[in-house]
Amino acid sequence: MINQIISLSKKLIEVPSVQENKKALKKVLEVAKKELKEFTIEEFEKNSVPSLLVYHGKTRPKRFKIILNAHLDVVPGPDRMFKPVVKKNRLYGRGAYDMKTAAAIELLVFKEMAQKVPYPLALQIVTDEEVGGFNGTKYQIEKGVRAGFVIAGEPTRFGVNNKAKGILWVKIKTSGKSAHGAYVWQGTNAILIMNQVLSKLIKLFPIPKKNAWKTTVNVARIETTNQTFNKIPDNCTALLDIRYRPEDKKTLLEKIKKVLPENTTMEVVSFEPPQFTDKENPYVLILRDSVKRIGGKLAPVVAKHGSSDIRHFNQVGCDGVTFGPWGLGSHTDNEWVAIRSLSYYYLMLKDFLKSLE
Template sequence: MINDVLPLLKQLIVIESTKDKPQQINEILKLAKYQLSGFTASEFTNYNSRSLLYQSEKTKSKQFRVILNAHLDVIPGKPYQFKPFEKDGKLHGRGAYDMKAAAAVEILIFKELANKVNYPLGLQLVTDEEVGGLNGTKYQIDKGVKTDFVISGEPTDFKIGNKAKGIIWLKIKTKGKTGHAAYPWQAKNAVWKMIDLLYEIKKVYPEFESEVWKTTVNLAKTETTNLTFNKVPDECSACLDIRYIPEDKDRVISKLREIIKNKAELELLLNEPSVYTNGNSKFIVILRKSIHKVAGTQPQFIAKHGGSDVRHFNQAGCAGVTFGPIGYGQHTDNEWVDTQGLSDYYKILKAFLLSLN
């Protein structure tokens, strides 16, 4: 099975499985089903978002001891990124690192071990993680899927991601008074009003030049309904992506409301909690031993700035971590995964799953 990882990964990368291409999403699910044709699959669809849940023959319910979680969707890329190539021990391509490499390994490790381990093992393949995971992983959980422990193969370079920031998406809207651009004193410019407000927010949540474990605010986009140069805009909106540390979970929104007061309207679009799984849990202890046994390194914990579908399991009271192979460049034009590391990743997961017998 281990020798099949690279060929399968290349097949997965070729498929442009972005959310705006439903036919390609169908194709990648078709490939996964072909690979796992000997196993029972439950199919889920919510708001046109499809996902799969595989289980071993002995598993008669949706209650698992371990679930391997992988997302098959990727963000859009340039055409050449969907033509995988190998160079200097690296496989390049969109999704190689995030996270089709881990998906390929999880598919094949499940295929090898599902009917050999003496406990319920699940494989969860979703297609909407890059847009929030609400209709894939979360929907399955809402339909009764539970597990004692989940591993999501998000990029971690063999580190164990047991902590992650929460996510808030906000839309702020300022309003003014329209008028002719030649007579601005007769109007009230909503864009300038927004700029002043964003400046106040930036003073509290500044940009950082290096990695820090602090709450960050990204100004994702600004919009106005104005379509011409010679008109004063009377409306402006700004979208903020906020990644907050667990310590800030109760004060981020209240602080922003304090800054905004009655100067603008605030709309909460998404509020996903932070993630934490105790590093001394029996599953993590066994995972650390498996990493040390295969890779010969002392496993490290990592606090993840980005979100993952593990948060949906945490909300349901299930423990979990992100743990993925070695690579670089998720969501960039230069994305790759280390090919030797893929072999080790397979061996680590195999050692972990067999140790639970």
């Protein structure tokens, strides 16, 4: 089986399926489709982003019990990374860890199990996770695709990732009163007002000294239309990138609004939901059992700072986690997956699907 896994992974890695290369997105799906001829393949496309939904049987059920979700798009990298190499028990290449190898395994497990399990199982393959998943996973959900539980094969080193932070992007605009720079008492400086606002925000959400599960604020940009020295600026805009914990979602906007003085506006540019599935969810417990049975150790439940396509499912009440093999260096120029972990990953997924019968 390991040879099959590596051979298919290599074929997927060889296609430079970065977001800008729409031809390659189609091509990488062709590689997958070739392996799945005995199944129903529904093809989706939105804004030139293709995706697949694969299952056994003629018609799509209202709700799958399980969806194995995989993304075959990758972040850009140097050309050499699209020539996969096996070296010292590792498979190197762009997407080796995030997440073409896991995708290959999900595909092979699906192929083996889809006709055997007594419940509806689907394989969902998308090509835009790295840019938000709006035209892939989210689009399929808009078209009615649902599941009791979704597993996305993102890099987790056998951890079961049940929650991830949401993203809030806001523009805050303060306004003051302009005057000549020599007569500062005659004006109100909008930059100084902004300075106070930002201090209060950082007090509310202090910058952690190290990795911590906390809501954070990054001041990404500050600007004013004023271009000269001798004028008091009457406007200031700050761009904030806020990464929030699921548990902070309800109170977040209120908290920020409270520190804004009069004549200050806040524009929400993007408010992406967090990812959250209860760690006591029965599927989570069964998956962790499978990891223990096959791997010998109990899988830790882990939180992630960056989100995944699972959040789109959470939005419509479907639970899910990310769960993937062992490796390192996703999004870097030195990306690899540990070959020994691949057979384990295969067996764990298979054991999980069997345990649900």
